[in-house]
Amino acid sequence: MKLLTRMSAVLLVAVALTGPLSGCHNKGKSPVETITYANPLPVAFGDPFILSASDGKYYMYGTGGVEKGFGAYSSDNLADWHFEGQVYFGDQPGSWTVKNYWAPEVYEMDGRYYMFFSADWKENPTHELENFRIGVAVADQPTGPFTEISDEPLFDPGYPIIDANILQHGGKTYLYYSRCCYKNPVESEVAEWARAQDLFEEIEESWVYGVEISNDFTSVIGEPVLLLQPPTTMDDPQTGWESRSVTSGEVNRRWTEGSFAFEYNGKIYMMYSANFFGGENYAVGYAVGDNPLGPFVKAANNPVLEKNVATGGEVTGTGHNMMFRSKDGEKMYTVYHGRTQKTGDERVVFIDGMRIDANGILTVDGPSTSEKEL
Secondary structure, three states: OHHHHHHHHOOOOEEEEEOHHHOOOOOOOOOEEEEEEOOOOOOOOEEEEEEEOOOOOEEEEEEOOOOOEEEEEEEOOOOOOEEEEEEEEOOOOOOOEEEEEEEEEEEEEOOEEEEEEEEEEOOOOOOOOOOEEEEEEEEOOOOOOEEEOOOOOOOOOOOOEEEEEEEEEOOEEEEEEEEOOOOOEOOOHHHHHHHHOOOOOOOEEOEEEEEEEOOOOOOEEEEEEEEEOOOOOOOOOOHHHHOHHHHOOOOOEEOEEEEEEEEEOOEEEEEEEEOOOOOOOOEEEEEEEOOOOOOEEEOOOOOOEOOOHHHOOOEEEEEEEEEEEOOOOOOEEEEEEEEEOOOOOOOEEEEEEEEEOOOOOEEEOOOOOOOEEO
16 A cells, blocks of 8 residues: 555654653653654645544545545544545445545534545536536444445536535534636636736636535535635735736636635634645635625735745645644644655645634644644
8 A cells, every 4th residue: 555655664753751751850740742743744645634533533534545535544643643544435336426536524423424525426418527526425433434425416506616614603504615617717807917928818717615505414505605716806915826826827727725614713714725736836825704604804914824945945735724623622733735845746744733813813833844743
C-alpha cells in the first residue's frame, strides 16, 4: 500500500516528556506529555477532513489513496496516524456513482457516522465532462464500511457540484457546496482584463451556495442561495489573491470552493479556497455572517493561508481546509492539503493552529514545516 509505505518511511513525530525524567520536577504531579510534530504529515490526501469522534480518537478522511472510494486514518494524538484501509467503495451495484470520488466529510450523529462526498453521477445523457453531484453514505463505525443511503444523489441543481459541508444551527441542517466552474462563464472586470491581455477569451467561475436540507440528510428544503463568488471588479481588495490563477496565465477559471462553515460567538464563519487546486496559488480566506444562509462578508485580512515561498518557505498550494478542536475543546486547528518541493505535485496533509481574537479576526499559524507542539 503506497500510503502505508509512506507512513513507515517518514518519521516526523517526536514525543518529549517534561517532568522528573527530563530533569524538571513537577511538585509531585504526574509527568506532562508534550506531543510534537512537523508538517507535512506522512499522509497523501487532498481535501482532508478530521472527525473528533466520541470514542476518543481522531479520524482523517480525504481524496485519494484508494481506488473508487475513500480511505481513512486514525490517531490518538494528531501526530501518529494509522491507516485504517478503504472505508467507502463506490461504483457498486445500486450506487449512483461511477468515478472521481472527492472531498469526503464525516459527521457523527446519534451514534452513527454520515459521510457527505462528491462523485460523478452515472446518469449523464448529455455526456457532460463534469457531472459531479453530492451523496451521503452511513456507517455504524467511523472506519466504515459506509453505505450510500440512496441510489441517487442528494439532489440535482442542474449543474455539477462538489465539496459538501454541513452546519446544524437552530434545530435545522444546512448544506454548503460549490457549483463547479464547468460551463459557468462570468463577465467581470477580471474577464475583460484577461481578454485585453490575450490570456483567455472567457473566465469560468465556481460559486459557493447554501441550502437547508432535512435533518435526516435525505432531501433539500427550499432553493439554494448564492453565498460567495469571486469579486467582479479589479479594485476589490479580494481580487488580487482570488484571481492569481488567471492573472498568472495559469488557467481560465476562478474558484470559490472547499467551504467549511462553523459557529463562533454567535457568528457563522465560512472558510473557503480560491484559485486552481492543482497549482501553487491555491489559498484560503474566510467570510462572516449572522445567519447560516448569509449574507456573508469577506474578511479584510484574507488570505489567511497561502504559499510561503516568497518569505523563504517551501510550501505551495495550500487549500481545502476545515476547522476542528482538540479533545478538551481548548485549541482550534485547521487541516488542509499543500505541497512542498520534496513532495512535488502530490498533495499532502498539514495541520496548524488557528485562532479567533476578541475582535473576531481569524488567523492561521501556518503554513508551517518546523517542529511544533500540538
